[in-house]
Amino acid sequence: MTFSGEFLAFMSLALVAVIGGVLLLNLTKVVHMVVALVFTFVSIAGIYVLLSAEFVAAVQILIYSGAITIIMLFGIMLTRHNDTSEPQTGRWRKLLLFLGVLGFAFAVYIGIYNLDIAQTPTDLHVNNTEQIGIELYSKFIIPFEVTSVLLLVALIGSIVLAKRDDEKEAEEE
Amino acid sequence: MSAVPVQAYLALALILFCIGLYGALTKRNTVIVLISIELMLNAVNINLVAFSKYGIAPSITGQIFALFVITVAAAEAAVGLAILIALYRNRQTVNIDEMDTMKH
Numbered sequence: 049m050t051f052s053g054e055f056l057a058f059m060s061l062a063l064v065a066v067i068g069g070v071l072l073l074n075l076t077k078v079v080h081m082v083v084a085l086v087f088t089f090v091s092i093a094g095i096y097v098l099l100s101a102e103f104v105a106a107v108q109i110l111i112y113s114g115a116i117t118i119i120m121l122f123g124i125m126l127t128r129h130n131d132t133s134e135p136q137t138g139r140w141r142k143l144l145l146f147l148g149v150l151g152f153a154f155a156v157y158i159g160i161y162n163l164d165i166a167q168t169p170t171d172l173h174v175n176n177t178e179q180i181g182i183e184l185y186s187k188f189i190i191p192f193e194v195t196s197v198l199l200l201v202a203l204i205g206s207i208v209l210a211k212r213d214d215e216k217e218a219e220e221e
Numbered sequence: 222m223s224a225v226p227v228q229a230y231l232a233l234a235l236i237l238f239c240i241g242l243y244g245a246l247t248k249r250n251t252v253i254v255l256i257s258i259e260l261m262l263n264a265v266n267i268n269l270v271a272f273s274k275y276g277i278a279p280s281i282t283g284q285i286f287a288l289f290v291i292t293v294a295a296a297e298a299a300v301g302l303a304i305l306i307a308l309y310r311n312r313q314t315v316n317i318d319e320m321d322t323m324k325h
Contacts, residue, residue, distance in 0.1 A: 052224040062233045069240035069260065078250050085256055088237070092263055099230070101270045101284045104291075108266075111291050116259060116298050123252045123302040127309045145246050153239045160231045167227075170279040179281045180288070188285055195292050202296035206303035212310075 058098055064091040078128075082120050089113045100173035103180050230271035238264035251308075251317050255301045262294045 068088030072081050089112040096105035172179070184192055237260060244257035266287040273283025309315060 055224040058225045058229060062229075065233065066236055066240075069237055069244075072253075072257070072260070073240060073244055073247075078253060081253055082256060085260065088260065089263065092237075092267060095230070095233070095267060096270055098225070099270045099274045101273070101287070104266075104270060104284050104287050107288060107291055108263075111295055112259070112263070116256075116295060119298060119302055120252055120256050123255075123305055126306055127252070127315045128250075142247055145243060149239050149243045149246075152242070153235055156235050157232065160228055160235070163228055163231070165227055165275060165277055167275055168279055170274055172274055172279070172281060172284070176284075180284060183281050183285055184288075187282075191289065195289060198296055199292065202299050206299045209300070209303035210306045 054098060058095070061091040061094040061098070064088070065095070078124050079121065082117060082124065086113055086117050089117070100170070101176065102173070103177045227271055227275035230267060230275075234264040234267040234271070237261075237267070249316050249318060251305050251315050251320070252302075254317055255298060255305070259294055259298060262290055266290055 065088045068084050068086075068091070071084035072088075075081050075084060089108065093105040093108040093113070096102075096108060241257045241260035241264060245254050245261070248254055248257065269283045269287045269290070271283075273279060273281065273287075276283070305315065308320060312319065314320070
């Protein structure tokens with residue numbers, strides 16, 4: 049393995065992503081946790097660029113670093129904005145969960161560590177967005193339309209769920 | 222051809238997935254649990270995009286699957302936060318341990 053530019057870029061992006069995740073686990077203030085996760089999301093977008101998926105990287109920046117982080121911050125601000133997630137979980141439970149997750153990681157790592165797939169040259173980086181558009185509107189047209197229905201249902205559902213119940217409040221007053 | 226083997230991407234996705242899994246199982250604040258789930262979905266996306274470039278049959282389909290996953294994850298986050306806000310209005314708590322009854 050040579051120290052090429054791609055390797056260095058991958059290592060630094062992966063380091064930032066993992067550090068963001070570890071900060072999520074170790075920080076105490078909830079707002080700080082969400083901001084730490086922004087680093088992870090942005091560096092995952094960089095990983096997508098390395099994998100010649102420029103459109104997915106742009107979508108990642110827009111949706112995750114933009115929309116989902118902001119909506120999570122709104123969720124925190126509207127509830128307990130100065131909450132510090134106190135470690136009230138039992139020490140034994142945490143240890144058992146850690147061992148379980150570690151065992152899972154080990155089991156999957158056995159599966160992937162000597163995975164050898166012959167690399168074939170691809171043309172994914174040539175007009176990436178155009179390729180995605182053509183594929184989306186020729187092969188995946190029905191899932192695409194179903195996704196729009198899903199988004200509409202999620203929009204209406206969350207509005208109905210989060211709406212203040214006016215009739216009940218009027219009765220209480 | 223490429224300096225970074227496919228195992229490196231898979232290992233990164235595995236680490237992020239495990240961090241998300243551990244966070245979702247141990248954190249007590251519901252918003253943090255939701256965002257840990259988002260981290261797990263992101264790890265899956267890395268796998269999809271990595272196999273779309275370095276898989277046995279490389280094609281653009283993996284990236285399209287990643288886009289669908291991102292869409293569904295966004296919808297899930299919106300509905301989850303709406304449920305969280307409705308619960309907070311009724312129970313005045315965001316602690317996931319106290320959200321254990323089906324009826325108020």
